[in-house]
Amino acid sequence: MLTIKNLHAEVEEKQILKGINLSVNAGEVHAIMGPNGSGKSSLASVLAGRENYQVTQGEVIFKGLNLLDMNPEVRAREGVFLAFQYPIEIPGVSNINFLKTALAEIRAHKGLPPLDAKEFLKMSREKQKLVEFDAQLVNRSLNEGFSGGEKKRNEIFQLAMLEPALSILDETDSGLDIDALRIVSKGVNKLRSENNAFIIITHYQRLLEYIVPDFVHVLYDGRIVKSGTKELALELEEKGYDWLKEDAREKATTI
Amino acid sequence: MPNDNEIIDNIANKEYEFGFVTDIEMDILPAGLNENTIRYISEKKKEPEWLLEWRLKGFLAFQKQKLPEWQNFELPPIDFQKISYYAAPRNKKKYNSLDEVDPELLATFEKLGIPLSEQKALTGVAVDAVFDSISIATTYKDKLKELGIIFCSFGEAVQEHPELVRKYVGSVVPHSDNIFAALNAAVFSDGSFVYIPKGVRCPMELSTYFRINTENTGQFERTLIIADEGSYVSYLEGCTAPTRDENQLHAAVVELIALENAEIKYSTVQNWYPGDKDGKGGIYNFVTKRGICKGANAKISWTQVETGSAITWKYPSVILQGDNSTGEFYSVAVTRNRQIADTGTKMYHIGRNTRSRIISKGISAGHGNNSYRGLVQIGPKADDARNFTQCDSLLIGDQCGAHTFPYIESKNNTATVEHEATTSKIGEDQIFYLNQRGIDSEKAVALIINGYAKEVLNQLPMEFAVEAQKLLSITLEGSVG
Numbered sequence: 001m002l003t004i005k006n007l008h009a010e011v012e013e014k015q016i017l018k019g020i021n022l023s024v025n026a027g028e029v030h031a032i033m034g035p036n037g038s039g040k041s042s043l044a045s046v047l048a049g050r051e052n053y054q055v056t057q058g059e060v061i062f063k064g065l066n067l068l069d070m071n072p073e074v075r076a077r078e079g080v081f082l083a084f085q086y087p088i089e090i091p092g093v094s095n096i097n098f099l100k101t102a103l104a105e106i107r108a109h110k111g112l113p114p115l116d117a118k119e120f121l122k123m124s125r126e127k128q129k130l131v132e133f134d135a136q137l138v139n140r141s142l143n144e145g146f147s148g149g150e151k152k153r154n155e156i157f158q159l160a161m162l163e164p165a166l167s168i169l170d171e172t173d174s175g176l177d178i179d180a181l182r183i184v185s186k187g188v189n190k191l192r193s194e195n196n197a198f199i200i201i202t203h204y205q206r207l208l209e210y211i212v213p214d215f216v217h218v219l220y221d222g223r224i225v226k227s228g229t230k231e232l233a234l235e236l237e238e239k240g241y242d243w244l245k246e247d248a249r250e251k252a253t254t255i
Numbered sequence: 256m257p258n259d260n261e262i263i264d265n266i267a268n269k270e271y272e273f274g275f276v277t278d279i280e281m282d283i284l285p286a287g288l289n290e291n292t293i294r295y296i297s298e299k300k301k302e303p304e305w306l307l308e309w310r311l312k313g314f315l316a317f318q319k320q321k322l323p324e325w326q327n328f329e330l331p332p333i334d335f336q337k338i339s340y341y342a343a344p345r346n347k348k349k350y351n352s353l354d355e356v357d358p359e360l361l362a363t364f365e366k367l368g369i370p371l372s373e374q375k376a377l378t379g380v381a382v383d384a385v386f387d388s389i390s391i392a393t394t395y396k397d398k399l400k401e402l403g404i405i406f407c408s409f410g411e412a413v414q415e416h417p418e419l420v421r422k423y424v425g426s427v428v429p430h431s432d433n434i435f436a437a438l439n440a441a442v443f444s445d446g447s448f449v450y451i452p453k454g455v456r457c458p459m460e461l462s463t464y465f466r467i468n469t470e471n472t473g474q475f476e477r478t479l480i481i482a483d484e485g486s487y488v489s490y491l492e493g494c495t496a497p498t499r500d501e502n503q504l505h506a507a508v509v510e511l512i513a514l515e516n517a518e519i520k521y522s523t524v525q526n527w528y529p530g531d532k533d534g535k536g537g538i539y540n541f542v543t544k545r546g547i548c549k550g551a552n553a554k555i556s557w558t559q560v561e562t563g564s565a566i567t568w569k570y571p572s573v574i575l576q577g578d579n580s581t582g583e584f585y586s587v588a589v590t591r592n593r594q595i596a597d598t599g600t601k602m603y604h605i606g607r608n609t610r611s612r613i614i615s616k617g618i619s620a621g622h623g624n625n626s627y628r629g630l631v632q633i634g635p636k637a638d639d640a641r642n643f644t645q646c647d648s649l650l651i652g653d654q655c656g657a658h659t660f661p662y663i664e665s666k667n668n669t670a671t672v673e674h675e676a677t678t679s680k681i682g683e684d685q686i687f688y689l690n691q692r693g694i695d696s697e698k699a700v701a702l703i704i705n706g707y708a709k710e711v712l713n714q715l716p717m718e719f720a721v722e723a724q725k726l727l728s729i730t731l732e733g734s735v736g
Contacts, residue, residue, distance in 0.1 A: 048687075048691050049690075049691075050687060051683065051687070071690070071695070072687060072690035072691055073690045073691075073693050073694060073695045073696075075691075076690065076691050076692055076693040077693045081691075082691050084688065084691075087688070088682075088684050088685050088687075088688040090685055090688070090689075090702075090703060090706060091679075091706060091707065092703075092705075092706025092707050092708075092709045092710075093702050093703065093705075093706035094706075097702075098689070098692070098702065099692075101694055101698065101702065102689075102692035102693045102694055103693075105692075105693040105694055105695075105698075106693045109693070141706070158692065162692065162693070
């Protein structure tokens, strides 16, 4: 589904990604871990097409298409979804109206007519239930006055509504208490299927107890320095990142 | 991906879609202003002596007054001698039915989306169409007459209901109120007149559409709406003008009178030609609008969506004289390119237990400058008066300006006055968030703007709320900041 080859990117002329290689197939869940400032969120931003990130080298192929050629909204319509680390508040725009617009755009891209009001409402109710999202929040202004946890849960509700092929969860677990974490994870697990894929960016192993990844990658200084299965996450939890940093430095000097 | 500068340039280049000119034979009074101008207009309209006298008093007041200096913009010099004060389509003095109206005129209004034949008209909306100085058609007049409702041009009201006009004209905005109101009193040409009898709820929206067509003319219309005891009316005005390099003056006066238990809802969608991207041309929209809640429990509500004009300068106000009366002001004002808006309201609390509510939403883009100016005055007898003011500014780009000048004067310590204000920017973060959900930048801005202005747009009559929403989106097309 997604192939990232030798991806280099910079922000304000500072090199952030220094050659990322990653391949994600449908039905897989990949976890990306790493210390602060290693480039995890930058990778998410580059994939979603945030304006201030410049790709200087490499390519990203998504469903056979060159992802980097597309505007952010086209990437979204093709099925790339970013659950934001800090979801944005938009006063006056109702959550449900926003979702209706978004869904209509995505459907139009696929050549489908918008859902009629009744179908849309039905879908919205089902998905609210699926991800345990409070019905009251659906009609409020988009994220306005939501608590941190409510915002994160709204991201998962949107994910459920828009049914993307590839979901990137950028530190969705940060700032969540244990109950919210459980609800969010449960939602994600229900949405997992053999047709979609997830990239879960996280700091801690905690989230991975609930959402079990197929692969774990460690990002350090703009590169993936180690890949493995879920056991790697446990190892990291135990040993921290320092041993990998040493490793990476040695590698860098030998090259 | 377009960057901010490109997008901001886009708005600047966005063209005004109502800029066409209708080619029609006109009677145009040569430019110039003196007593004879006024006598000419009055005679042309076959006015009674008392009205001519009133006009002349207005002219005297105009000559004595100076242009204001307190506004938050530089007032360009206006040569009142270079304006023609009367321009009317030639041939018919008075149209008895729509069949007699010049087809060119009907076509003009059709093009503006205001079909005047009743078969085609919006159901539930009666329209008075004003072309330069005169009213050319009023729809659904007979149907309204059955209920005793008078809806006609001001000129017609002078002929047919002189007692009502004489009693109320100038009773809310006196002939000497301010220099532009005085000028209007002297040279006003036409406008709309509405009278709703006791206990009648007007079953349709009444609407006047103002069109300036002729070069170097000014439009000076006067609107007078009287809602008798226990009646209700909702009224809407719309306006457009051709694209021209010269500035044109629009100095209107609107007077609203709500008697006991009556309610008047007055909505404006103003889209006069705003001038080009360098600020050349455009309408000077200097209007005096004031209503009085004369009796107890009366209510007056102003709603305005201001997207056009080079300069918009007006403060629709309410005098809350009757006990328990209510005044409301809901406003969205957009300025882009070099547009200027200095607008707001005044609420004069005189009666006991009077209420007022002010919701003002300014949107500035390009080099636009938006000022909110408002006065809340609580008189010594206004026990338990209450006011709530919310005044928000939204900035798009970093070349525009937003200012607020709230004045509060309270002479009664039982009054409650609240003022809230916010300033925000449409953030790149907001746009990107919506992009990431499949919504392009144009739509994202429209969504954010309409969300921001929702509280005001919701006040518009249903038939026009959608129009206004579209107008806002078109006006700000491409204005990502």
